[in-house]
Amino acid sequence: MHFMTALKAAWQQRNSLLCVGLDPDPARFPAHLQGRPGAIFEFCRQIVDATADLVCCFKPQIAYFAARRAEDQLEALIEHIHARHPGTPVVLDAKRGDIGSTAEQYAVEAFERFKADAITVNPYMGRDSVDPYLAYPDKGVILLCRTSNPGGSDLQFLDVGGMKLYEHVARLVAQDWNASGNCGLVVGATFPAEIARVRELTGGMPLLVPGIGAQGGDIAATMAAGRTADGSGLMINSSRAILYAGEGEDFAAAARQVALDTRDAINAQR
Numbered sequence: 001m002h003f004m005t006a007l008k009a010a011w012q013q014r015n016s017l018l019c020v021g022l023d024p025d026p027a028r029f030p031a032h033l034q035g036r037p038g039a040i041f042e043f044c045r046q047i048v049d050a051t052a053d054l055v056c057c058f059k060p061q062i063a064y065f066a067a068r069r070a071e072d073q074l075e076a077l078i079e080h081i082h083a084r085h086p087g088t089p090v091v092l093d094a095k096r097g098d099i100g101s102t103a104e105q106y107a108v109e110a111f112e113r114f115k116a117d118a119i120t121v122n123p124y125m126g127r128d129s130v131d132p133y134l135a136y137p138d139k140g141v142i143l144l145c146r147t148s149n150p151g152g153s154d155l156q157f158l159d160v161g162g163m164k165l166y167e168h169v170a171r172l173v174a175q176d177w178n179a180s181g182n183c184g185l186v187v188g189a190t191f192p193a194e195i196a197r198v199r200e201l202t203g204g205m206p207l208l209v210p211g212i213g214a215q216g217g218d219i220a221a222t223m224a225a226g227r228t229a230d231g232s233g234l235m236i237n238s239s240r241a242i243l244y245a246g247e248g249e250d251f252a253a254a255a256r257q258v259a260l261d262t263r264d265a266i267n268a269q270r
């Protein structure tokens, strides 16, 4: 199924714009999982099973798996999501960016090895570095535009011929790169004015919005700036605030409660 079709169905059927980010840091795992073989998979599996009915997508961050030589656990986790929670899109957060021949290999890794439904990509190396992902028309290609970190302004806020660089990226993607209708953009919740500007430049394009929760972004401001006329259009990500809501054996139940509260706070603004 096309990523966008699955995402739209999830927005409606789950009544949720919440994306739970899977950024497993073993140092923050509850004591009973510490040092256990397969702990990364087990931690994430419990989070996924406890929150799947509350989300429009999951976003595993590849660095947390690769840093621990746990790519096999990432593969198993994505397989688990597809098998047990069908219709829940998986956005692999890899923020890839490289010349075309290397990008082809990254695209195979994301879509054929890990079987992700979408990937985050850094567009700042230009069109030919993104083409290998666009060549999979059913897969989502979610391009960094206005990132949530303070240093994002160093380059993305540069003036390029009367507009800011991130505005140029938003317009280029919406008008040129999105021929298959499979592109999205990343805009941080920490910058609501820029979310509004990107929404203005891109019509109904889906936006991945990280930065609520641990980074302090405001849900009401994010929604006011970024929701589409039908009250959707956003994948609002929260990772640490949900993953580490509890410290004991009931961590998944604690995560579920925060996910529920977050989904409801988002829905209150739809």
Ligand SMILES: O=C(O)c1cc(=O)[nH]c(=O)n1[C@@H]1O[C@H](COP(=O)(O)O)[C@@H](O)[C@H]1O
Residues within 6 Å of the ligand: 021, 023, 061, 093, 095, 120, 146, 147, 148, 149, 186, 187, 188, 210, 211, 212, 213, 214, 215, 237, 238, 239, 240, 241
């Ligand atoms: O592409 C992303 O997902 C991303 C882009 C961005 O601008 N800022 C950002 O925080 N992220 C990711 O979103 C997640 C945010 O995690 P929390 O701050 O714990 O909710 C991390 O996985 C980041 O790598």
